Structure formats: structure tokens, C-alpha cells
Amino acid sequence: MDLQTEVLIIGGGATGAGISRDLALRGIPSLLVEKGDFTSGASGRNQGLLHSGGRYAVTDPEAARECIGENKILRKIAPHCIEDTGGLFVSLPEDGAEYRATFIRACEAARIETVPLSPREALSMEPRLNPLIIGAVQVPDGAVDPFTLVVENARDAESRGARFLLHTEVVALIRDGLRVTGARVRDRITREEYAIAAPWVVNATGAWANQILGLAGLQIGIALSKGSMLITNTRLSERVLNRCRPPASGDIIVPNDTVSILGTTSLREEDLEHFEVTPEEVSFLVKELSRMIPSLREERFTRAYAGVRPLVQSGETADDRGISRGFALIDHGSCDGVMGLITITGGKLMTYRLMAEKVVNFICDKMGLHVPCLTHVQRLPGAGLSHALKDRLLWLRRQAPASRGELLCDCELVPRETVDAILREGKVRELQDILHRTRLAKGTCQGGFCVYRLLGVLNEMRKGEGLGGSNRILKGFLEERWRGIRPVLWGISLKEEELIESIYKGLFNLTPEERDRSEGSQT
Amino acid sequence: MRRWDLIVIGTGLAGLTAARTAIEMGARVLIVGRGMGSLVLFGNTIDVLGAIPPGVDLEAGVTNWIAAHPDHPYARTGWAGIAEALVAFRELFPPPYSFVAAGMSNSLVPTGAGTLRPTYLLPVTMRAGAGITAAETLIVGFRGFKDFQGDTVSLHLKCRGVNIPLPRYGLEGLSALALARLMDEEPFRNSLGEVIRSQKAGEKRIGLPAVLGLREPAAVMEDLEGIIGARVFEIPMLPPSIPGVRIFNRFREHLIAKGATFLMGNPVTGATVKDGRCEGITICNPPLETTYRAESYILATGRFLGGGLWADMERVSEPLFHLPVSQPTMRGDWFQERFFQPEAHPIHRAGIVTDMALRPVDEEGKTVLSNVWVAGSILARHEAIEEHSREGIAIATGYLAAKRALTL
Numbered sequence: 001m002d003l004q005t006e007v008l009i010i011g012g013g014a015t016g017a018g019i020s021r022d023l024a025l026r027g028i029p030s031l032l033v034e035k036g037d038f039t040s041g042a043s044g045r046n047q048g049l050l051h052s053g054g055r056y057a058v059t060d061p062e063a064a065r066e067c068i069g070e071n072k073i074l075r076k077i078a079p080h081c082i083e084d085t086g087g088l089f090v091s092l093p094e095d096g097a098e099y100r101a102t103f104i105r106a107c108e109a110a111r112i113e114t115v116p117l118s119p120r121e122a123l124s125m126e127p128r129l130n131p132l133i134i135g136a137v138q139v140p141d142g143a144v145d146p147f148t149l150v151v152e153n154a155r156d157a158e159s160r161g162a163r164f165l166l167h168t169e170v171v172a173l174i175r176d177g178l179r180v181t182g183a184r185v186r187d188r189i190t191r192e193e194y195a196i197a198a199p200w201v202v203n204a205t206g207a208w209a210n211q212i213l214g215l216a217g218l219q220i221g222i223a224l225s226k227g228s229m230l231i232t233n234t235r236l237s238e239r240v241l242n243r244c245r246p247p248a249s250g251d252i253i254v255p256n257d258t259v260s261i262l263g264t265t266s267l268r269e270e271d272l273e274h275f276e277v278t279p280e281e282v283s284f285l286v287k288e289l290s291r292m293i294p295s296l297r298e299e300r301f302t303r304a305y306a307g308v309r310p311l312v313q314s315g316e317t318a319d320d321r322g323i324s325r326g327f328a329l330i331d332h333g334s335c336d337g338v339m340g341l342i343t344i345t346g347g348k349l350m351t352y353r354l355m356a357e358k359v360v361n362f363i364c365d366k367m368g369l370h371v372p373c374l375t376h377v378q379r380l381p382g383a384g385l386s387h388a389l390k391d392r393l394l395w396l397r398r399q400a401p402a403s404r405g406e407l408l409c410d411c412e413l414v415p416r417e418t419v420d421a422i423l424r425e426g427k428v429r430e431l432q433d434i435l436h437r438t439r440l441a442k443g444t445c446q447g448g449f450c451v452y453r454l455l456g457v458l459n460e461m462r463k464g465e466g467l468g469g470s471n472r473i474l475k476g477f478l479e480e481r482w483r484g485i486r487p488v489l490w491g492i493s494l495k496e497e498e499l500i501e502s503i504y505k506g507l508f509n510l511t512p513e514e515r516d517r518s519e520g521s522q523t
Numbered sequence: 524m525r526r527w528d529l530i531v532i533g534t535g536l537a538g539l540t541a542a543r544t545a546i547e548m549g550a551r552v553l554i555v556g557r558g559m560g561s562l563v564l565f566g567n568t569i570d571v572l573g574a575i576p577p578g579v580d581l582e583a584g585v586t587n588w589i590a591a592h593p594d595h596p597y598a599r600t601g602w603a604g605i606a607e608a609l610v611a612f613r614e615l616f617p618p619p620y621s622f623v624a625a626g627m628s629n630s631l632v633p634t635g636a637g638t639l640r641p642t643y644l645l646p647v648t649m650r651a652g653a654g655i656t657a658a659e660t661l662i663v664g665f666r667g668f669k670d671f672q673g674d675t676v677s678l679h680l681k682c683r684g685v686n687i688p689l690p691r692y693g694l695e696g697l698s699a700l701a702l703a704r705l706m707d708e709e710p711f712r713n714s715l716g717e718v719i720r721s722q723k724a725g726e727k728r729i730g731l732p733a734v735l736g737l738r739e740p741a742a743v744m745e746d747l748e749g750i751i752g753a754r755v756f757e758i759p760m761l762p763p764s765i766p767g768v769r770i771f772n773r774f775r776e777h778l779i780a781k782g783a784t785f786l787m788g789n790p791v792t793g794a795t796v797k798d799g800r801c802e803g804i805t806i807c808n809p810p811l812e813t814t815y816r817a818e819s820y821i822l823a824t825g826r827f828l829g830g831g832l833w834a835d836m837e838r839v840s841e842p843l844f845h846l847p848v849s850q851p852t853m854r855g856d857w858f859q860e861r862f863f864q865p866e867a868h869p870i871h872r873a874g875i876v877t878d879m880a881l882r883p884v885d886e887e888g889k890t891v892l893s894n895v896w897v898a899g900s901i902l903a904r905h906e907a908i909e910e911h912s913r914e915g916i917a918i919a920t921g922y923l924a925a926k927r928a929l930t931l
Contacts, residue, residue, distance in 0.1 A: 279855040283836060297836075368587055449670075452636070454762060456672025460686070469673060471636060476757060482862035489858065490834045494870075498828045499762070501566065501871075505863075506908040507565050507759055508636035509573075510862040 005031040005163070007363060008183060008198035010170055010212055012036070013043035014146060014349050016204040017153035018356030018375070019060065024160035025378060026360060026371040031196060032162065035169035036431050038150045041206050043349060044162035045307025047229055047254045047263045049240060049352045050082055050142035054089055054114075055247055057106035058099075063326055064110040067350050074149075074353070080383050081149040087141025087240030088122060091134045092291055095245040096437055100135055103244055113140055116364040124238050128293045136331035141240035143256050146349055146438060152380040159381070165222075167429055173201065173215045176460065179339040180216060180332075187436050191428055200363055203343040207272055218336050220328070221244045222314040224346060226306050230275040230285055233300040233444055236260040241292055250288030259302070262289050269308050277487040278302040300465060312346035327355050329362060408457065409450035411443025419457055431473050432480070441477075446485055448500040453479050461510060467490055475510055527553045527784075529928055530804060531814055532791055532843065533823030533831070535560020536914055537899025538824035539774040539922030541821045541928075544611065546781045548929050553815060554778065554785040559771040560829055563899070565913065566767020567621060567733060567759035568632060569612070569644035571605065572597075573911025577629045577641060581855075582606070584628075592903040596910075600877055600919040608922035609644065609915075615777060619741035620769070622646055625653055633730060635671055635760035637679025641911055648735055648744050651728050652756035657682040659673055661726035663719055665689050668697050670761040671732035685722045690714040699734050703765045706736040706743050716750030726753060733757035735764050737772070745887060794820075794844050800894050801844070821885075822846075822875075823899040823921060831901040832874065838874050841901070843872040846883045846891060849876045849903040867906035873905030880927045881920060 007023055009016045012034025018433050023030045034040070036049050053067030059119050075082060091100045092383045109392050115138040122136035123129055129136075140387050154164055166184070172184040174195060182197035203212045234253050243251035254261045265281045282304060290296040312328040327347030333339040357373045364371060406416040418438055428434050431454075440454060441447025455470050478500075531542045534556025538736040542554040558568075575584030586602050589595065589731025597605065616622050622644040624630075630653040631639040645653060664673020689697070690711065705711045719729060729747075735757055736743040747755045757766065779785060786806065795802040795814070803816040824831030824843065833842050834857075839850045850873040851857055857870040875883050875897045883891045896918040900907055907913040 009554075140717075155780075278855075286836065364890065426728055449761065452675075453669045453672065454674050456669070457673040459672065459678050467767075470678060471638065474636070479862050486858050486862075490836050490854065494834050496826045498826060501862075502561070502908055502913075503761065504566055506911065506913065507567070507640070508634045509638045509911070510636065510638040510863070512861075512865055 002194050003031060003196045005029050005196065005198045007031075007202060008033070008196050008415075009202045009204055010183070010205035011041070011206065011208070012038045012154075012164070012166065013041050013204065014150050014153075014208055015043075015206070015344055015347070015355050016202075017150045017157070017351045019202060019204060019344075019359050020157040020162045020164070021153040022353075022356045022373060022375050023363075024157040024162045026364065026369070026372045028360075028363070028367075028369075029312065030157075030162050031165065031198070032068050032154075033165045033168045033170060033183070033196070035188060037166055037436050038435075039147050040155060042307045042309055043146050043150055043206075043209040043352075044350055045305055046146065047252060048143050048146060048229070048256050048263050049252065049254045051348070052087060052139040052141045053110055053112050054087070054103070054139040054141065055105055055242060055252075056138075057110050057112060058102055059246060060326075061106065061110055062211050064106070064112065065352060066112060066326075067348075068112045068352055069351050070139075071142070073168040074144065075142075075466070077376070077379045078149055078152065078383060081145045081380075082394065083255070083257070084145040085142050085239045087139050087242060087246035088117070089125065089137045089139060089242045090129060090292055091136065092130060092433040093132060093134055094275045095134075095243060096266065097134060097248070100137065100244050101119070103136060107137075107139065107402070114139055126234055126241065128241060128295055129241070132293050132294055135244075137244060138239075141242070143240065143254055144349070149380075151437075152382050154512035156381050166427075166433075170212060170215065170347040173212075173341070175216070178337055199340055202359060202363075203341065203345075204326075204359075206345055209310060209343050209345040211272070213332075216332070216338055216341065218332060218338060219342060220330060220345070223311045223313050224269045224272070225269045225309045225311050226269035227309060228281045228285070228299050228304060228306040229261050230282065231303045232260045232296075232306075233261065233302050234259065236293055238294070245290065250285050253289060253292065262296075272308060273307065276307055276483070277488060279304050282487045300492045302444060302493065303484040304487040305484055310345045311420040315345050327351060329355070329358050329363065356409065366420040385507070408453045409438075409440050409443060411445055411450070414440050414450070416457060419454065423461065431477055441481070445476065445496060445500070446481055448481075448496070448503070471510065474504075478504060479509075496512035527551050527815065527893070528819040529553070529819045529821065529925070530555065530822060532556070532559065532804065533560065533821075533829070533899065534771075534785075534787060535823060535825055535829060535899060536562055536566065536770065536917035537921035537924075538823035539778070540612065540918050541823060541898055541925040542778055542783055543774060544922050544925035545699060545929055546778060546783050547611075548925070549869070549904035550929055552778070553784040553786065553817065554783055555789070555791055555804075555815075557788065557790060557830065559605065559768065560825055561913065562764070562767035562771045563766060564762040564767065564828075566764050566770050568642040568646070568649060568766075569609070569914040570641075570911040571609070571629075571643040571777065571915035573629060573641035574586065574909075575629055575641075577625075577631055579628055581740060596902045596916050596920050598904050599877065599881055600923050604923050605915060605919040606918045611922060612918050613644070614664045614818045616646075616758065619745075620646060620648070620739075621758050623650055630654065633676065633680060635732070635758055637676040643915070644767075646740070646757075648740050648757045648766070649733070649759075650756065651754035652730060653760060655680070655682075655728055655730070655756075659727040660730060661723060661728070661753075662730045663687060664732070665697075665702070665849070668702065670699060670731065674886075675826060676730065676758060683724070683726065687718050687722060690718065699732070699760075699763050699765055700737075702732075702734040702767075703737045703768075706734060707738045709746070709802065712736075712743055712746055713750060713834075718864045719747070720751045723751060728756060730756055731757050732760050737765060740766075755865075758809060762905070788817045793858060796844065797831060798891065799890070799892060801892055804843075818894065820895045820899065821921075821924045821928060822897045823917075823924070824896055824901055825901045827873070829900070831899075834870075840907050841875060844883070844892060844895065846875050846897075847885045849873055865874060867909045868901070871906055872904050872907060874905075876900050881924045882927075894928075896928045900925040
């Protein structure tokens with residue numbers, strides 16, 4: 001099975017999906033391959049912050065202007081992916097009034113609207129803030145749901161003829177002399193290998209950029225920086241809370257539906273497949289962010305996770321936060337003499353659309369096409385829908401008890417019907433695909449109860465076997481869940497952990513794989 | 524005025540066993556606790572030491588195992604202590620709802636995940652599940668009852684399974700407790716039995732979720748067996764556990780009948796300690812705080828889940844008496860890298876270290892409190908989850924703690 005397309009996009013993050021949509025809107029066929037599910041990389045592992053640009057106003061005015069520009073565009077084209085929370089930049093005594101004044105001036109220069117607030121005003125808006133604050137500045141920050149944003153881009157592109165192959169990895173780039181003419185890919189589930197021919201190959205793999213370039217013997221200067229985040233069990237604030245000081249680690253709290261996401265750290269990372277949140281990072285984040293919200297120390301945390309940012313290196317800098325958060329578009333034809341290959345990396349979730357626009361402009365230019373970009377005006381198809389808690393509750397209330405059906409997840413109110421609909425679509429290939437597309441396993445118990453029920457549904461449909469044997473899937477899920485919860489196991493989370501472990505290892509007697517094999521157990 | 528001989532803190536299986544042992548010895552007993560402990564979560568069968576394979580004589584297995592694990596709570600009780608405590612436990616459950624063993628060794632029972640779990644004593648309602656074969660077994664789940672996925676069980680046990688609709692009730696809001704109460708009603712279980720009979724295709728054993736009634740489970744089972752014409756057995760499932768509630772109810776009824784005082788639901792907020800002795804405990808019943816005093820005290824407050832242990836970001840502590848807690852040095856050492864590893868996570872071995880009589884000791888082995896005894900899962904140096912020893916440890920140490928507390 002060999003395929004052919006005009007533009008082959010590698011990487012199913014925000015940038016890749018954005019390029020796919022931009023191409024589709026300009027009538028250029030494309031095919032996207034992604035080795036995992038959508039947003040498996042940094043697009044799905046960030047703080048979900050809709051930047052106003054305030055964070056970069058003082059240190060990187062260009063990034064700040066990009067952010068506020070894209071912020072306004074995303075509010076128009078993807079309102080259903082955004083919660084317009086607003087944000088505060090909060091000054092603690094150690095941050096000083098002077099930086100606050102600089103900050104306000106810099107925001108004005110970047111055309112970011114600011115509203116200076118007195119400590120009293122800020123505390124009445126956000127009562128859990130440290131009462132010692134000396135002031136705050138309101139900016140148009142918000143929260144964004146990256147997964148929905150990416151899936152919506154892909155869905156729109158697909159409806160216009162673009163193609164997507166998930167769980168498909170590139171194993172080689174096909175060369176014809178000095179030109180890249182496509183790629184050999186492998187289906188990670190069926191192990192099938194085949195070729196995709198394309199005059200243009202776009203490497204939109206973010207932190208993985210050099211892994212793809214290595215297949216062509218190329219390399220670019222990017223630094224990999226791990227950022228770790230914590231999720232609280234409740235929502236700590238109505239607005240995004242930032243420290244009003246030069247960007248540093250542990251200075252942002254983003255509300256996200258019913259929870260808050262705390263971040264971040266910044267550590268050099270080499271291993272892209274195995275990176276963990278360390279106990280030291282967790283302790284650091286809790287300590288640092290409890291300066292803004294003192295009650296944080298008593299808070300229950302449900303999960304920790306980390307993402308790896310690709311940072312474009314333009315020179316030698318000691319601190320990764322000093323490296324520009326800007327993006328790089330590299331034409332390997334003019335840089336390295338390898339034609340037909342483009343790399344787009346660096347940047348932020350906030351600028352995914354702009355990055356896509358630049359890539360497609362470049363390709364159009366090379367093709368001699370003069371079609372204008374439409375992604376900044378054309379709304380995404382689902383605009384108008386909402387996944388917010390209040391809308392889920394309203395949906396539930398509208399259902400008559402008899403037709404409401406089972407709730408698979410009591411924490412996050414996921415009805416069985418939702419899962420049935422996803423399965424009927426026939427696109428999911430592994431358990432995590434289902435979890436990405438619903439709120440299953442995202443609540444307080446982190447799937448401890450609902451995954452058992454979900455597997456029951458799969459077994460009832462005998463789909464469990466297709467996905468790899470049900471107790472093997474269950475163990476895989478528990479192992480993946482463990483990566484997220486292990487860093488935050490103390491207090492009430494530890495109680496929950498004792499419960500879950502007692503159920504699966506105790507009551508259900510699930511054992512490590514090694515023992516399964518030696519005992520020939522029924523899994 | 525000291526009114527009680529013994530105050531038992533904790534109303535899980537260890538505390539209940541201690542209180543009952545003491546009351547049989549003629550003591551005046553007060554038992555206080557917040558809830559049913561892990562009984563309501565996992566109480567099904569009585570695991571003693573699942574690490575001993577079925578077919579191996581349990582006495583010999585446990586005795587050898589103790590020799591290899593001299594720090595384990597069972598090294599305090601010995602096999603004789605376990606056996607004596609189990610006899611006492613079984614006496615509390617006379618037929619028809621009795622606990623039985625497959626001879627002198629562990630047997631394997633099916634679980635709600637379709638796996639098999641080694642255990643020792645089974646309630647009669649689970650007996651027919653031990654040693655089932657695929658050909659003669661039918662697993663029955665109920666539509667809309669999501670905490671027992673019959674298809675998962677039958678798929679793994681490679682036998683036939685059906686999901687049946689429940690007579691009279693729709694899908695909405697069905698809990699295990701609601702189902703168990705319905706089963707106690709004869710007309711309900713009779714019509715359920717009819718539905719199951721119509722689904723049977725020659726199978727000799729029928730597996731159902733463990734919800735066969737709270738009041739008279741043996742009668743529910745027998746009625747269903749009569750109608751269906753096959754043996755019926757319960758399968759342990761996700762919490763809450765109905766068989767565990769039955770155990771709790773039986774203990775409570777017995778203790779109250781024998782004159783013990785039961786205080787449930789209010790937290791024990793503090794303990795007064797003087798000269799290495801506990802002088803009293805304070806129970807908060809807002810707006811009142813009352814102090815209760817006794818000659819002896821048994822601490823059976825469980826682990827993290829039960830509130831017997833508490834972990835902040837740095838340390839594990841015992842919040843009531845502030846007893847020394849044996850634990851790994853740093854939070855980074857609490858857990859293994861993977862969820863499933865052959866060894867237990869180190870934090871599960873944390874807990875209270877005691878002397879041979881189950882009195883708490885410090886790092887040097889010196890007794891910390893001379894009139895306090897410790898029982899159940901709060902004890903250090905066992906791996907109840909991996910070993911499958913939860914109920915055995917609770918019963919054996921609860922029994923021993925009471926004996927020691929009253930014969931000092």
C-alpha cells in the first residue's frame with residue numbers, strides 16, 4: 001500500500017494539524033503522519049495557557065506581540081476551545097513595585113490591554129491569593145483546550161480532503177539525489193511498512209525534529225527543555241495567575257475547567273521517550289507557587305506531567321528561559337542543499353496558527369501559487385459547542401432519567417453513550433485514544449474506577465481483544481496512570497492510591513507481567 | 524472514674540476482633556471508630572497468606588514463611604496464634620452463613636476482573652466458585668450495574684457470560700447496596716432466578732456479583748439455586764463490598780448484645796499521655812469533647828486509607844499517639860518506578876513497630892506506651908496487598924492484642 005500526496009506533514013501536534021488545515025483551506029492536498037495520537041508531544045503536555053503576551057512583554061517584545069495577535073485570532077476562530085478567564089500578574093513584596101511599572105509600560109508597547117489593580121481589588125477577585133501582595137495587573141490571559149483545538153483543526157482539514165494517519169511513524173526519508181521525495185512509514189500497531197511519495201515534506205515534530213532530520217543526515221540547533229506541571233483536584237482561582245517578575249520557574253497557575261494546572265519547571269532533557277517529573281520538581285513547584293496561593297500546601301494533587309519544549313538556539317545562553325520562545329522555519333534546500341524538506345520547530349502552542357501560515361506561505365511561494373491564508377478568519381467547525389462543566393451538567397439535566405443511560409465515570413460525568421459513539425466512528429486503535437477523546441480517567445480517581453467499567457464496555461463489544469487483551473490493557477493503563485500520580489502521592493492522594501492498589505493488586509490479584517508468564521496466568 | 528477495661532480505637536476487622544476477644548474474656552469494652560474500615564471496601568473472603576500456593580498445607584507454609592520473615596506481624600502471633608484467632612472468628616459465623624476452607628490449604632476464587640485470587644476462608648456464598656471449570660460455569664452480570672462487568676469475567680475465565688436486565692428496575696442509580704437490599708426481598712430474587720434459569724444452557728454453576736443480600740445471604744443463595752437448578756456463587760467486585768458489610772454487621776450485633784459500647788462516626792481527636800501511659804482519649808462530638816478512660820487501649824486505626832497513618836510531603840506520621848513510624852528516609856524512596864513490580868512499594872512496609880506483645884516501640888526497641896497495643900494493617904513490615912494477608916493480619920493481631928492487653 002503506497003500513497004502519494006502533495007505535502008507530507010510529519011507530526012500531529014498543533015503545528016502539524018494547523019499546517020494541514022491551512023493547506024486544505026488553500027486547496028493543496030496533504031497527508032499527516034503521527035507516531036502516537038494527536039497532541040502526544042508538547043501540544044498535549046503544556047499548561048493550556050492562552051497567553052496574552054504579558055509573560056514576554058518585558059523580555060521578548062516580539063513574542064509578546066505575536067501572542068496578543070494570535071490570542072485575538074483564537075478567540076474568534078476557536079471560542080469553544082477557550083475559557084475567557086482573564087489573568088492577573090501578581091506582585092509580591094519581593095517582586096517590587098518597580099518591575100510592575102516596567103511591566104505595564106512593556107504591555108502598552110506590545111498593545112496588551114492592562115488594568116492595574118490594588119491589593120484589595122485583586123484579593124476580592126481572587127480570595128485565595130496571598131494577602132501580602134502589593135498589587136496586580138489584569139491582562140487578557142485565558143485557558144485553552146489544546147486537544148480539542150488540534151482535533152478541530154484536523155477535522156476541518158479532513159472535511160476538505162486532507163488525510164491523517166495516526167500511530168504511524170517515519171522510518172526513513174526517501175531521497176532522489178539531493179531531493180527528499182517522500183518517506184517510508186510504519187504502522188505502529190500492525191507493523192505494516194509502506195512509502196508515501198510527496199514533493200514536499202514538512203517536519204513538524206517539535207522536540208523530535210532532529211530525529212527526523214537525522215534520517216537525512218541533517219541536524220539543527222535546538223535545545224530540549226523539560227517543563228513539569230501539577231494538577232490540583234479543585235480549581236484554585238477564577239483567573240490565570242502569574243507572578244509579576246521576569247519569567248522564571250514556578251510562576252503560573254492556570255484554571256482549567258474544574259481544576260488548576262501549576263507550572264512550570266525548565267530543565268535540560270536528552271531522552272525524549274522517558275522523562276519523569278522528579279520529587280524535587282514537585283516540591284519546588286508547591287513551595288514556589290504557595291507564595292501566590294498559601295493554601296496550596298494543603299491542596300490535593302491528582303497528577304503531575306511533563307512536556308519537552310524545543311527551543312531554537314540562536315547563540316550561547318546560560319539559562320533556557322533566556323533562549324527565544326520564537327519559532328524557526330528552516331528550508332533545508334537553501335540551508336543544507338537538501339530540497340523538498342522543511343522543518344518548523346520552536347514556538348509555542350499560542351503561535352501554532354502563525355507558524356502554519358508561514359510554512360504554507362513558503363510552500364505556496366515555491367509552487368508559484370498565490371492563494372491567501374484564511375485560517376485567521378475562518379472559524380473552526382465546532383465553534384459554538386462547549387465541553388465546559390456547566391454545559392455537561394445542563395446536558396445531563398436535559399436527559400430524562402430513563403434515557404440518560406449509564407455514567408461510566410462518576411467523577412467527570414462521562415456517559416457510556418459518549419464512548420459508544422467514539423467506538424462506532426471506528427478510528428480509535430488503543431485505550432489511550434479513547435481516554436484522549438473523553439474526560440474518562442481525568443477526575444479525582446484518575447480512572448481507578450472508570451477504566452474497569454470502560455474495559456467492561458470494550459469486552460461486551462469484544463473490542464478488548466482487538467486492542468490487545470483486556471487485563472493487559474488494564475495493566476498498561478495502571479502503569480501509565482502511575483507515571484502521573486507517583487510524583488504527587490502524599491496526603492489524600494496517597495489514601496486514594498492505597499485504595500486503587502488494594503483493588504487491582506489485592507482484590508483482583510493483577511501481578512507483574514514477569515509473573516504472568518512464569519505462572520501462565522489467565523491474562 | 525475509670526469505667527472501661529479496654530478502649531479499642533478502630534472499627535475495622537482488627538478492632539472488631541480485638542473488642543470481641545476482650546468481651547469474651549469478660550472485659551468492659553468501648554469501641555470507637557469512624558466507619559467500617561477496609562471491610563466495606565475489600566472484605567470478602569479471609570486471606571491469611573495468599574503467597575502460599577493452593578495445595579500446600581497452610582500451617583507448614585506459614586510456619587516456614589514466618590521463619591523467613593522474622594519482622595512480620597505473623598512472627599508475633601505464630602501459626603498457633605493465627606489458628607486460634609481463626610477458630611474464634613469462625614465461631615462468630617455459625618451456619619447457614621458460615622466461613623469454610625478447602626481443607627487445610629488456600630483455594631483460588633474468581634474475581635471481578637476475571638482473575639483468580641488465592642484465599643483461605645470463604646463465606647458459603649462463594650464456595651461454589653472455588654475450582655470452577657469453564658465448561659460448567661455461566662457468569663451473570665446485570666445490565667446497568669457497572670461495578671461488575673460480567674463480560675470481563677467470562678472473557679478471562681473462558682466461560683459463557685450473559686448480561687441480564689433486572690426485573691422491575693431500570694438502569695438508573697443502581698448501587699451494590701441497593702441491589703443487596705433488593706435481594707433480601709423474596710419476590711425480587713425469585714423473579715431474578717427465573718430470568719437466570721431461562722438463560723442457563725446446561726451449566727452447573729452460576730457466578731453472580733457479590734450482592735446476594737445483606738440480611739440472609741445463605742437463604743438468597745439457596746432460593747436462587749432451587750429456582751435455577753444449579754450451584755450459585757458470589758464473585759468479589761469493586762468496592763463497596765457487601766460481604767464485608769455482612770461481617771461488620773455480625774460483629775456489631777454480637778458486641779452490642781454482649782454489652783460492648785459502640786461509638787461510631789465521631790473522630791478521636793487526641794490522647795493524653797503521661798509517664799509512658801495513655802491516660803485517656805478525646806472524642807469530638809460537636810460541640811462537646813469528651814474524654815474516655817480505660818486501663819488499656821488498642822490502636823487499630825488502619826493505614827492511610829483508614830486514617831491510622833498520615834503522610835505530608837516529607838514524613839509519615841501516626842496522628843493520634845504520635846508513635847514512631849518506621850519508614851523510608853525520603854519521599855523519593857516511597858515508591859518503585861513502576862506500578863507493577865515484584866516487590867511491594869517501600870511505603871507499604873511503613874508502620875508501627877512493636878515488641879512481641881504488640882506494644883509500640885521506638886527505634887531502639889524500647890516500649891513507648893506501656894498500656895497501648897497495636898493491631899491490624901497499621902503494623903509495620905508486612906505487604907498485605909501483595910501477600911494477600913489483609914484479613915489474617917487483622918484477625919490474628921486483633922486477637923493477640925486483646926489477649927495481651929487483658930492478661931498483663
